[in-house]
Amino acid sequence: MKDIIVVGSGIAGLTVGLGCAKKGHKVTLVTKSDLSASSTNWAQGGIAGVLDATNEEAMQQHIRDTLEAGCGLNDLDVVEEVVRNAPRCLASLIEAGVNFDRDSKGKFTMAMEGGHSVERILHHKDRTGAEIEDVLLARLKESGVEVLEGWMGIDLILPQPKAFGEGVVGLWVMDTKGAVTTLESEAVVLASGGLGHIFERTTNPPISTGDGLIMAMRAGAECRDLEFVQFHPTVLAIDGERPFLLTEAMRGAGAIVADIESHTAFRRGTIGIKELSFLNEVDPRGNLATRDVIARAIDQRLQRTGDQHVVLVTEHLDSTMLEQRFPTITSRLSLHGIRIGHDPIPIAPAAHYAVGGLKVDLKGHVFAAEEYGGKVIPGLYAVGEVACTGLHGANRLASNSLLEAVVMASHLVDHIGEDRTTPQSNQPPPWRMDDLSHLTEHGPLTTDRMALQSTMTRDVGIHRSGQRLQRAQRRLSHLREEIMQLWRSCQPTRDLVELRNLVLAAEEVTKAALNRKNNVGLHHNSDTA
The missing domain is CATH 3.50.50.60 (FAD/NAD(P)-binding domain)
Structure with missing residues (x-):
């Protein structure tokens, strides 16, 4: 054992x-x-x-x-x-x-x-x-x-x-x-x-x-x-709120992704349900295409329209069925005055799965x-x-x-239990912090974390380019140097441990994106499109 x-x-x-x-x-x-x-x-x-x-x-x-x-x-x-x-x-x-x-x-x-x-x-x-x-x-x-x-x-x-x-x-x-x-x-x-x-x-x-x-x-x-890195395409987009995922199963039940202009036209009666979603122009599966296809299409549509979000439309579906099938989502939407089965739901992609x-x-x-x-x-x-x-x-x-x-x-x-390759070692060394000072100022950690996330979102997100990836690499390298200087001189805090891991993970994702020379799946570099 x-x-x-x-x-x-x-x-x-x-x-x-x-x-x-x-x-x-x-x-x-x-x-x-x-x-x-x-x-x-x-x-x-x-x-x-x-x-x-x-x-x-x-x-x-x-x-x-x-x-x-x-x-x-x-x-x-x-x-x-x-x-x-x-x-x-x-x-x-x-x-x-x-x-x-x-x-x-x-x-x-x-x-x-x-x-x-x-x-x-x-x-x-x-x-x-x-x-x-x-x-x-x-x-x-x-x-x-x-x-x-x-x-x-x-x-x-x-x-x-x-x-x-x-x-x-x-x-x-x-x-x-x-x-x-x-x-x-x-x-x-x-x-x-x-x-x-x-x-x-x-x-x-x-x-x-x-x-x-x-x-x-x-x-x-x-x-x-x-x-x-997979971005989920249907994530609640309300300013100041933590991103809240709206399950893929909603589209499986018939919910439709549309831009704001098309939804307005649909409500006026100038277009029908079949013309509502721009996803039908992107993939023959329409709203049941895979996440990479839909997230990229939404991102492209937002860049074109300048809007902050598209909408998930459910008003053509039975609201009672939706409330019974999706009670957690129904409850969350109600906090924002949104009625499932009646109101358009603002959505935008968000990072979801590595x-x-x-x-x-x-x-x-x-x-x-x-x-x-x-x-x-x-x-x-x-x-x-x-x-x-x-x-x-x-x-x-x-x-x-x-x-x-x-x-x-x-x-x-x-x-x-079958593995017999347990490594041999002497007494493990103590952790290295006995002679380190306490971290007294946490402001730079918050600033560095925000800078890291901003860089990754803008340069290593759904759409990438060689130039933006290289810019991200330079910025992350500078951030890492600043963070590691703190790491080497201070006793660790949870925030500092996480920040060290985040910047190294961000660098690895960026490096992998630069090394990928073809567009496939979740990776899309406009230079090789």
Whole structure:
């Protein structure tokens, strides 16, 4: 049996923690906010998958849709593995008590979402992630897993100083009072989520600052596909409000994206419902095209019109049906005086999901960068958004992320006890802050964070160019120098740890975008259009 540290409390981290504890491993789960503050908890739409393992045609359809959305850059073996393990893993969630919606006859109601050729999205109204999270958290209380809530991972501990890529033997963490503690372990599993807060507008929770990705890269890990950042096309756009995602399933239920001028004409009766959406001119699937297509089309339309948002139109749909199917969204819109099924909903794209991440295999092993040997790093694993399995290719198919998380987490649990490559080390060194001064002025941190997010939004967002990417690279380099000067001289605070990770993550995304020489999926450089 092993001592295992799991970083993160979304569906991936909880599945790993619960599974490892059930197998008798000693598990410590570290989460830098409260347990429910994960991207899983914010996921509305659902989880894609085929329930019937004998339905080969349905399996092949899901595989084809995933490959088409990913523009063929997917790892076919991984796509096959995830799709074919869906029945088993979805059954385990249902058995655990996840209450997916059913019709009056007890049959599961499957939703349609963009990029899918058939209805295959299991859901619990418009709070599927929260439903799954609630069930897993209830099981966590009885699991024996030690939970360090409000503790933040700072850096992975290497077996020897500067032994990059040679192994991981623990984690330095900051507790709720700001003190740094050494946690030794035989395995560290990163399930820490994404990096959405490198941008100004993101649907991600505040914890999504690229911590796990950058910790692993500092330990010598390899990343891949970081240029592919998915922007969700339908995010509530109200000045002064945190971006609030409006699930893809709304368009699956018939909601239509339109610009302000067209919606005005529609209400006057000068155009009909078929002429309402500019998306019909962009893609034959119209409002059911994939997220990369729709987000890019909205961004282009806003640049052309000068408007701050387009609208999601639902007034042609039955309002009672919408209120019952989307109660969370209905409630949120009502706070702003917007009536679902009656009023146009202002929307604009926002950063949503990092398709790229740490290079892993099907067992969750993290690989070292080529300069450090390119082999599996003993004692280090990753799962969920922080990892890149190759499932998504150049663009994630809607609702495939929760499926990937639960399938890959179950694989990791099955294999982690078999690994005999635990790195050897002496007593881990103490954290390096004993002789550092306290950070007395926090103003520059806020200013630097805003500058970073502004640079990424304007120069490394949905539309890119070589010149803008190079400008972003220069600005980020200057910011990094300023931030690292603070880092080397001050005791860490949560804000400083996050800012260091954000600037390094932003640089990696920008570098990957510059290195990508063709336009595909989520990456679009006007110089190569």
